[in-house]
Amino acid sequence: MPRNHILTNACTTVGIFEGKLLQQSRLLRTVYDHLFYRSMIRREIAAADLPRDARVLHIGAGAVPFTAAALAKAGFQVDAVDCCRHAADKAAQFLQQTSPDYHHRVRCSCAQGELINLAGYDAVWISLHVPCAAAIIQRLHRESPNTVVIWRSRSPLVRRMYPRTQFDAHCHIPATRRFRRWTGNVSHIRQQGGNCSLLHLPHGQAATIKTVPEHGDLPSMSLRAGKKITYLGRAAFGGPCIVCIGNRRIAVCHRLARQIRVQQETA
Missing domain, CATH: 3.40.50.150 (Vaccinia Virus protein VP39)
Known part of the structure; x- marks a missing residue:
């Protein structure tokens, strides 16, 4: 046939x-x-x-x-x-x-x-x-x-x-x-354009924050739209995500990291 x-x-x-x-x-x-x-x-x-x-x-x-x-x-x-x-x-x-x-x-x-x-x-x-x-x-x-x-x-x-x-x-x-x-x-x-959540950034990747959820702790952590960050990975044993802003290291829980949208920087 x-x-x-x-x-x-x-x-x-x-x-x-x-x-x-x-x-x-x-x-x-x-x-x-x-x-x-x-x-x-x-x-x-x-x-x-x-x-x-x-x-x-x-x-x-x-x-x-x-x-x-x-x-x-x-x-x-x-x-x-x-x-x-x-x-x-x-x-x-x-x-x-x-x-x-x-x-x-x-x-x-x-x-x-x-x-x-x-x-x-x-x-x-x-x-x-x-x-x-x-x-x-x-x-x-x-x-x-x-x-x-x-x-x-x-x-x-x-x-x-x-x-x-x-x-x-x-x-x-x-x-x-x-x-x-x-x-x-x-x-x-x-995944095109390098747009993803903070949680899914590769280790060592630089990015710019595009949007953040409404949360009282984020401003004090300097996590706001337009900020440039470097993702350092997750802490051991399923711990929080670690990001670097300038010389400051910040721990972000997985729930918030999933809601923070970033644009990856290209070389």
């Missing part, structure tokens, strides 16, 4: 599975989520290192948008996009039924991935079945250098089921972090 027929049949089967079985069975959704999505998305969110109110785009959300739901639950404002109108409509229904507390943070719509306006997002998630993924990533690299990009690729065992050019192009796009799931799928995270 020609490869394009195999691909079409596989995509049709996945569509039926998502559109029918997962929509109707809570038990099956829970099992599917635990097996293939939950831990992966948690690791992606942690690696993306975004502020809680970040604006996020998810391309290839599908009819059962596990990723979009998890992103909304994490506090992000999410635009979930799929090229199929039926899938986008089903996704909106799914979120209203299964995520009553945070479905209002997700806006579902239908659009072609290569035509989406990518401006204004803090991060873009790209599902593994999006055929124009490489072109989207390259556009983000050129047009939105401060946007975090997260994309997924299949294990070598099933790559033949998907368009060859998609994976060839991914191989030439550098990622700052990647990790492999038990299924063999790989998540790639590209």
Whole structure:
């Protein structure tokens, strides 16, 4: 059977599975989520290192948008996009039924991935079945250098089921972090522009503080927007983060360090 027929049949089967079985069975959704999505998305969110109110785009959300739901639950404002109108409509229904507390943070719509306006997002998630993924990533690299990009690729065992050019192009796009799931799928995270939280700075890295949370102790510690710092690492045995401001060393608890946004200095 020609490869394009195999691909079409596989995509049709996945569509039926998502559109029918997962929509109707809570038990099956829970099992599917635990097996293939939950831990992966948690690791992606942690690696993306975004502020809680970040604006996020998810391309290839599908009819059962596990990723979009998890992103909304994490506090992000999410635009979930799929090229199929039926899938986008089903996704909106799914979120209203299964995520009553945070479905209002997700806006579902239908659009072609290569035509989406990518401006204004803090991060873009790209599902593994999006055929124009490489072109989207390259556009983000050129047009939105401060946007975090997260994309997924299949294990070598099933790559033949998907368009060859998609994976060839991914191989030439550098990622700052990647990790492999038990299924063999790989998540790639590209932290662009050097913007991250204090907690995720590399040891010895110089940076400028961009934003700080409201906290009574921070002014007395000289931790305020515009200050230049050097991150010295974490204290032993899981202790606080140590930063240097001038000749002064300051210990910052992990909770505050995660909320302080910095811009890494380049050589």
